[in-house]
Amino acid sequence: WRRAVASQMKPACFDETSIHLRSTQTTNDGRQQDFHAKGRVMTFNGWMALGADNKQSQQLPSLSSGAVITSSDTVVKAKRTQPPKRYTEATLVKKLEDSEIGRPSTYASIMETLTSRHYVREHKEGKGKQVYLAPTPLGEKIIAALAGGFSFADYEFTRQVEAHLDKIAAGEERYIDVVARINDTLDNELGKMPTPEGVEQHECPECGKPLRLRNGKRGAFWGCTGYPDCKYTAPDDGGKPGQRAPEPKPASDKTYDCPVCSKPLRLRNGQRGAFWGCTGYPDCNYLVDDNQGVPALPDKIYPCPECSKPMRRKNGRKGPFWSCSGYPACRHAVNDLNGEPEGIKTA
Incomplete structure (x- = not known):
């Protein structure tokens, strides 16, 4: 009830004051220290009259420009620059929206790709055990290899592709023309892209070509890059090709016909x-x-x-x-x- 009523009331008003101070004494290297303080005093409580906390008021002492004051106490505090917080699924989607990348219908598949291919892992932090997305060593190495030399990892390139797709939907461009340009760029850059340092390569035991981690209807698996000439597959085992189950053997040499077409x-x-x-x-x-x-x-x-x-x-x-x-x-x-x-x- 209070929030509903407060939404119809006028905003609160404050008088804000800032004070800028500069030390008269210099440091050992000849620099003067600057200090800043801000304060505000409520002049009209508006919606806050409903009983909201009014501790936002912080009145500064009355000073005049050019006045000289003496510090009564000085406390030195050491602080370290804090890194930005890791993304959660919600903040990552917000970043995608701000960067004009993806669509609401693709956000779920993006998250699925990040986790199923072991690019990120869930990491809990803080008192509430908030779940964040932390990059895995594989994810860090992939980004190190792609960033700066691979246009598909660039935000601007992705935005342009999204714009072309919108034009295809509007009938302003032909699908085959857009896909052909993108495919040519992909082939050119893939041929020049080096293997990320430290990323283990897995060869197909049947044809010797590299195996690639893929995402199927039943989860992640490894498939040969020589497909369709080579159809070798292997289950995923923590980011590496796992052991295939041994080939089953019939109980006898007896043959059985298909009830549909009579073939064996x-x-x-x-x-x-x-x-x-x-x-x-x-x-x-x-x-x-x-x-x-x-x-x-x-x-x-x-x-x-x-x-x-x-x-x-x-x-x-x-x-x-x-x-x-x-x-x-x-x-x-x-x-x-x-x-x-x-x-x-x-x-």
């Missing part, structure tokens, strides 16, 4: 463990879980009512559901009803 199924290893996938991929993307070296093929086949391909049971955010194995060509999906697709009968 092959045992593969994924980020969530072993699975069986169709050898007809990408024309056929059928896959099924592994059950100790044997594909866990369903006992019953439920044909899709739209394309007749088998329905497949999946786990989503809201629980299990059934979708067509012909996805993305066929996007038919139904709810799970006691382990069976709702409204679909077996073949």
Whole structure:
């Protein structure tokens, strides 16, 4: 109530006074010391009449210009220059806004990139244990290598790219022209950019090209820069390539046919463990879980009512559901009803 009423009242008024003093005695190197003091006295309390603290008044003694005064006491205090506070997520977003970089829809992905690639870490400071973003050694080395010699790390370059994107959205520029210019600049500067000192390089064990830390739907992972010629990947282990899970082996030499296209199924290893996938991929993307070296093929086949391909049971955010194995060509999906697709009968 007090804040609502105070917002409708007149501001408080003060008489402000400043005093500038200069010492008559000089230091050992011949310099005079300057001293400054500020004071103010409230002349109209305005909204502060609601009971706000009025300790803001600080009256200075009455002095005249040129007066000589004697110091009654002198205290020497040693102070060190304090570094600026580290960014929090909120203050970093504010900095991006002030620098005209990014959009509200991209701020979350920016934060995700900084943390998933181990450029920053969370650091708690102060009595309230405020969470700040502290740079990691990797982040410091990356900035040291990019700053001053790589335009993509420059605020002005990013602002210009944002402006070009706005013009594309307004129909004033062509997408292909803008992207071509940016791509040429990137290729030119990447070719001249040295490897940051102290940053460990990881070679692909299959083709020898450098591995690069990437961010996927299921988290960070390392991928070969020779993609698509080389499709080697490895899990991320604290900023370094981790060990890949050993390749699974079938329980026997028996072959299993894909229920969609009748081509053989092959045992593969994924980020969530072993699975069986169709050898007809990408024309056929059928896959099924592994059950100790044997594909866990369903006992019953439920044909899709739209394309007749088998329905497949999946786990989503809201629980299990059934979708067509012909996805993305066929996007038919139904709810799970006691382990069976709702409204679909077996073949």
